[in-house]
Amino acid sequence: MAEKSRVLVIGGTGEIGKFIVKASAKSGRPTFALVRESTLSNPAKAEIIEGFKSLNVNLVHGDIYNQKSLLSAIKQVDVVISAVGRAQLEDQDRIVAAIKAAGNIKKSSVKFEANYFKFKYRTMLASPWLCFFL
Numbered sequence: 001m002a003e004k005s006r007v008l009v010i011g012g013t014g015e016i017g018k019f020i021v022k023a024s025a026k027s028g029r030p031t032f033a034l035v036r037e038s039t040l041s042n043p044a045k046a047e048i049i050e051g052f053k054s055l056n057v058n059l060v061h062g063d064i065y066n067q068k069s070l071l072s073a074i075k076q077v078d079v080v081i082s083a084v085g086r087a088q089l090e091d092q093d094r095i096v097a098a099i100k101a102a103g104n105i106k107k108s109s110v111k112f113e114a115n116y117f118k119f120k121y122r123t124m125l126a127s128p129w130l131c132f133f134l
């Protein structure tokens, strides 16, 4: 039987990311969450972190603004999913650069939402009807 892909979630302690981490771990995939040092000692995130530990999620210390930590985390997995918050959306090119540098990633999901909304806004101005389907 084929081995299950190893999944890294960046932004896994966020509102959306925590569900992705849990779903991945529950599906039996070896799951990694990139977690900032400050988050591990943040009481507001303690329940999420404990939940991850109970599902055997691998907590990898890192930050998207620390390229070395990003590269090291990415090298351990096959799949990268980014669920970083809005403030980091434009900086996801750092994740893309690390994925390219690592060279081992089979699949990645890094959504540049700002571009999506710009596209949707322009479409709305040009054709409100078409925008309804986006």
Ligand SMILES: NC(=O)c1ccc[n+]([C@@H]2O[C@H](COP(=O)([O-])OP(=O)(O)OC[C@H]3O[C@@H](n4cnc5c(N)ncnc54)[C@H](OP(=O)(O)O)[C@@H]3O)[C@@H](O)[C@H]2O)c1
Binding pocket: 010, 011, 012, 013, 014, 015, 016, 017, 034, 036, 038, 039, 045, 062, 063, 064, 065, 083, 084, 085, 086, 088, 089, 113
């Ligand atoms: N929440 C919603 O209802 C909703 C709905 C639709 C779409 N979305 C989209 O979903 C995406 C995620 O949103 P969210 O609400 O889940 O965001 P969020 O709750 O703010 O979570 C952001 C995540 O990014 C992490 N992060 C922030 N800075 C980082 C850094 N420098 N290095 C590594 N990780 C960092 C945060 O870590 P810490 O835990 O350490 O802060 C957290 O895990 C966004 O694109 C948003 O637009 C969200």
